[in-house]
Amino acid sequence: INQSAVVDEQNNLVTFSVTSTANQTSTVLFDIRHGLICYKPVDTESCFLRKMEQFDYDNVRSLLDESTHKVTVSDISAGQTEFLGVLAATQVNISTLEQPLQDLCQDRSVHWTRKAEGPGKERLVYFCIDICFPSNICVSVCFYYLPE
Template sequence: MVRCCTASSLEDSPCVDGSPALPIQFRHRALWGSLTAVLLLVIIVLSVTGRLGFRWPGPQVIRITALDSTGSLVNQSATVEQRDSTVTYSVTSRGTNRTSTMLFDIRHGVICYKPDSQRTCFLRKMDSSDYENLQALLGDPTQKVSQFWFLGNETQRFTEFLEVLGGKPVDISSLPGSLQSLCLQSSTYWARKAAGPAKQRLIYFCIDICFPNNVCVSVCFYYLPE
């Protein structure tokens, strides 16, 4: 036997077979509850798939101009990529057109040095001072600061020695994508900070880099004996 229930008012009305009908308020609350749940599910799905229109800011190129110890101008550029959490420095050697590259991969805590005119990369783990030096570049991405300038008497200068760990080169495929692109078809080795080379060990090369917090670092490499 088919039941037929009606409700002519806000009060409960019995069905023709004697069973009570659902209140209209209850049916409305159930309907709105279902719609709310579906809406929340749609919002979550759209958030996960990135369809809410959020877009990371594009790469920002920042110029850094400083005076070196001799009073000569040092021009460098830093490319900040918020999406990948990377900062890439391009450092042109004075008197030449050769450019060395330093890539700070903040997400993975690794710095990659690629010296000019060489098919070699050197890797080092980032420490607290590296993160501090990058803070001015990784601040509010909405701030469009494109130029940093500071005078020689305002600048703190340091020399940092890195000893290159010889042996078998690093497997490029094990590195993050940004480092793979930079070190493609290059021999790659790990390096670590050291107090300085022994007298019999020669400095291999140096890269001078300046940060917006008035800190300049001369990073010098030398090889450990095999």
């Protein structure tokens, strides 16, 4: 797995790209100005949104403080798994999103997510993305659908 981050200091954006060994790329966009994280996974016609928490702000700001605009992220030393449930009936009108999110998710449906305790026995795990920050903290984000 190859990971990189592109930092846009002017617009307060950090874009992570995670490329698998099959040469497929998932993208995670941190929009610090609007407090949103947008996940664009491989092999699905959807994007997923969630609101940033203090942990997210702290880790992403360390990238904004870097002097380079493209950062290669490696040296995994600590990890944490985060489960996000896709909320039922929460499709977002893409025209209501800011431009960077519209550009990332064009021609895809967009859904709100929320943090969850875990996948549970009756839930279907949809996909997982690993994101590593320069502070050597890694987060594995897994999405699954929540039952009504």
